[in-house]
Amino acid sequence: MIKNFWENLTINQKLAITAWVFLAIPIIFYVTIRFYPTYEAFYVSFMKWNLLGAKKYIGFKNYIRIYNDEDFWIVLWNTIKYAIIGVPVSLLISFTVAYYLNEIKFGHQTIRAFYFIPFLTTAIAMAWVWRWFYQPMPIGYFNIMLSWVGIPQQPFLKSIEQGLYAIMAPAVWAGLGFQIVIFIAGIRAIPKSHFEAAEIDGAGRIQILKEIILPALKPTTIFLVVISTIGFLRIFDQVYSMSEDSAGGPLNATKPLVLMIYEYAFDMYKLGRASALTVILFLLLFTVSILQLWFMRKQK
Amino acid sequence: MKKIKLFLFSIFGSIFILSSIVSNAVEIEYWQYTYKARVEAVDKLIANFEKANPGITIKHTNFPYADYRKKVAIAISSGDGPDLVQLYYGWLNDYRDSGLIQPLPKDAFSHSKIESDFFKMVSSMKVDGEYWGLPTAVRSLALFYNNDLLKEAGLSGPPETLDDLVDYAKKLTKRDASGNMIQEGLAFDGGIGQTHHFWREVLVRHYGGQPYSDDGQKITYNNDAGVKALTYLTDFEKTHKTTSNGFMNRGQDGFAAGKVGLYIDGSFRISKFVKAEGLNFSISELPGHNGTRYNFSSFWANALSSKAKGEKKEAAAKFLAYLTSDEAMQIWLDTVGELPAKPSVALVDANKQHELYGPFIRGLDYATATTFISEKPQRQSVVDAYDMVVLQGMSPKDALAKVAKKEQELLDDFFGN
Numbered sequence: 268m269i270k271n272f273w274e275n276l277t278i279n280q281k282l283a284i285t286a287w288v289f290l291a292i293p294i295i296f297y298v299t300i301r302f303y304p305t306y307e308a309f310y311v312s313f314m315k316w317n318l319l320g321a322k323k324y325i326g327f328k329n330y331i332r333i334y335n336d337e338d339f340w341i342v343l344w345n346t347i348k349y350a351i352i353g354v355p356v357s358l359l360i361s362f363t364v365a366y367y368l369n370e371i372k373f374g375h376q377t378i379r380a381f382y383f384i385p386f387l388t389t390a391i392a393m394a395w396v397w398r399w400f401y402q403p404m405p406i407g408y409f410n411i412m413l414s415w416v417g418i419p420q421q422p423f424l425k426s427i428e429q430g431l432y433a434i435m436a437p438a439v440w441a442g443l444g445f446q447i448v449i450f451i452a453g454i455r456a457i458p459k460s461h462f463e464a465a466e467i468d469g470a471g472r473i474q475i476l477k478e479i480i481l482p483a484l485k486p487t488t489i490f491l492v493v494i495s496t497i498g499f500l501r502i503f504d505q506v507y508s509m510s511e512d513s514a515g516g517p518l519n520a521t522k523p524l525v526l527m528i529y530e531y532a533f534d535m536y537k538l539g540r541a542s543a544l545t546v547i548l549f550l551l552l553f554t555v556s557i558l559q560l561w562f563m564r565k566q567k
Numbered sequence: 568m569k570k571i572k573l574f575l576f577s578i579f580g581s582i583f584i585l586s587s588i589v590s591n592a593v594e595i596e597y598w599q600y601t602y603k604a605r606v607e608a609v610d611k612l613i614a615n616f617e618k619a620n621p622g623i624t625i626k627h628t629n630f631p632y633a634d635y636r637k638k639v640a641i642a643i644s645s646g647d648g649p650d651l652v653q654l655y656y657g658w659l660n661d662y663r664d665s666g667l668i669q670p671l672p673k674d675a676f677s678h679s680k681i682e683s684d685f686f687k688m689v690s691s692m693k694v695d696g697e698y699w700g701l702p703t704a705v706r707s708l709a710l711f712y713n714n715d716l717l718k719e720a721g722l723s724g725p726p727e728t729l730d731d732l733v734d735y736a737k738k739l740t741k742r743d744a745s746g747n748m749i750q751e752g753l754a755f756d757g758g759i760g761q762t763h764h765f766w767r768e769v770l771v772r773h774y775g776g777q778p779y780s781d782d783g784q785k786i787t788y789n790n791d792a793g794v795k796a797l798t799y800l801t802d803f804e805k806t807h808k809t810t811s812n813g814f815m816n817r818g819q820d821g822f823a824a825g826k827v828g829l830y831i832d833g834s835f836r837i838s839k840f841v842k843a844e845g846l847n848f849s850i851s852e853l854p855g856h857n858g859t860r861y862n863f864s865s866f867w868a869n870a871l872s873s874k875a876k877g878e879k880k881e882a883a884a885k886f887l888a889y890l891t892s893d894e895a896m897q898i899w900l901d902t903v904g905e906l907p908a909k910p911s912v913a914l915v916d917a918n919k920q921h922e923l924y925g926p927f928i929r930g931l932d933y934a935t936a937t938t939f940i941s942e943k944p945q946r947q948s949v950v951d952a953y954d955m956v957v958l959q960g961m962s963p964k965d966a967l968a969k970v971a972k973k974e975q976e977l978l979d980d981f982f983g984n
Contacts, residue, residue: 318640319666402813419746422813424813425812426958427958512759518955534941
């Protein structure tokens with residue numbers, strides 16, 4: 268019967284079926300590994316659940332408690348700060364490095380590799396090394412260096428004001444390698460004729476940069492903005508490893524949303540509240556991505 | 568070649584079948600977190616126990632502390648995991664509430680015997696008229712001090728009162744020409760480590776309060792006693808400047824490196840300091856105040872998991888009885904350095920006068936174990952209060968009011984109020 272069915276199909280139909288059979292694998296994967304858990308998160312966000320017992324429906328109570336929790340607003344603002352400061356700073360540095368790196372021939376590969384290595388290193392190991400850099404005297408590198416030039420010791424990770432930036436620094440540093448490589452590829456993709464034409468017309472370096480390179484790199488830049496914004500909004504490893512007791516302190520000054528989700532889920536076993544926070548993070552990421560894509564489309 | 572394979576196969580096959588017939592034994596699983604000395608001690612105890620009880624074998628599993636609670640919960644609820652499990656006493660309510668453990672059988676563990684044999688803080692394992700676990704060892708706090716640094720500062724003997732402690736800390740602090748701390752008088756890790764216990768069960772009580780109501784449902788530290796205790800604690804860093812949170816990473820690291828004069832911790836830290844090269848230290852009881860002393864005690868208990876049933880439950884109960892025997896307690900003290908949970912074993916002269924354990928054991932006499940519902944967030948209140956005062960310049964009164972409100976919500980949530 269199946270054989271009959273198959274033989275009665277046209278070649279186009281057969282091709283379509285074959286294609287769908289292959290496509291089914293990633294679709295099934297996405298549905299079970301991505302969509303189903305996402306759906307579960309929405310569902311659990313309306314429940315009270317401690318991971319073991321039965322789930323109890325409590326309506327919007329999780330969301331209401333989050334709204335009334337002043338820590339949530341601190342944490343949300345921290346998360347946004349990681350992104351709105353981390354993204355421009357990292358893009359500015361990586362573009363500058365890429366721009367100059369593209370101009371040199373000698374040692375180009377080696378230097379590029381140096382920038383890329385942090386991207387390959389595990390975030391946890393790197394965060395711990397930086398944590399030691401930030402220690403007070405007599406063991407912290409940064410404070411020892413500051414003392415050489417006569418600047419007083421800084422508390423870095425122990426400070427409410429400096430903590431967030433101290434954790435952001437290695438996160439920016441780790442992302443540079445990837446961004447530089449993408450920028451260099453973008454610059455190299457600009458047709459040589461553009462530069463030659465500009466030179467013939469007598470354009471200076473700054474003009475070439477402003478009129479040719481930057482406009483040509485717009486898609487690259489927008490891609491990197493989207494990717495690294497999402498990355499910074501989901502920051503976790505660095506904070507978990509660098510803040511005292513992995514608590515995102517002092518006084519929640521460095522805690523991002525993902526760490527708060529982790530604490531509710533796996534320290535306090537309030538899966539409902541954690542899921543509600545996940546939904547909020549999802550909506551945040553979704554909005555940011557849509558806005559950026561819309562912006563990109565408008566630019567075309 | 569084929570023949571050899573077949574031959575080997577049949578030999579292994581018959582060994583496998585034979586062994587499963589012969590060792591008709593009950594196998595139970597014991598779980599604890601990975602800590603070298605504890606693992607060694609349990610291995611030793613298992614060997615002794617298996618020798619005495621040929622019908623029972625015990626599989627000992629241990630894994631990092633960080634994932635402990637999570638793995639235990641997931642394993643037991645899926646019907647796997649331990650029959651006998653170690654848990655921190657502060658997690659009792661949490662484990663009980665999640666149905667991970669079952670009460671100890673009354674016939675094997677009579678309540679009157681437990682109450683007459685064990686130290687009184689073990690009563691915190693009794694909830695709803697049932698005992699849910701028993702410890703092999705208990706812990707208390709004491710003051711570690713660096714003999715060389717004390718001598719250099721012209722001090723002899725340990726500080727005896729809270730006022731002495733301030734005075735000593737000041738004399739033991741050293742700074743370089745530009746004011747950077749190069750030697751810390753008294754190390755606290757800003758609420759982390761044992762500091763929050765010291766604040767709750769020692770300082771708050773010295774100033775006339777108690778941290779929680781007797782049933783553990785209400786916060787009672789948000790008053791004058793609590794404020795005085797927090798002021799005393801934070802003044803070391805804020806006013807006396809004898810303490811700097813994070814100096815040499817943690818207090819224990821600074822003390823091991825010989826850069827810290829005074830440090831408060833539990834007996835489990837002895838093994839680290841004994842190994843520290845060039846460190847000449849002694850231990851004394853925690854300083855008193857107005858002629859009284861207080862201490863904090865805590866322990867890890869062994870509990871029957873809800874998974875243990877029938878003959879496995881019987882075997883697990885038998886092993887638990889051995890784990891809480893006098894013999895096991897002495898082995899634990901000698902291997903791990905934690906104190907026996909029964910006065911009859913702990914309070915013998917050899918232990919009481921022991922140069923290193925003595926102060927801890929004497930401290931057990933006046934120690935209290937806090938009833939936690941969940942230790943981590945409750946510790947966070949002390950850490951936050953400390954940071955609010957030291958980093959934000961908030962008054963101890965406002966800081967306490969703020970964290971107390973949040974912690975009370977946590978308690979209300981748990982007790983369903």
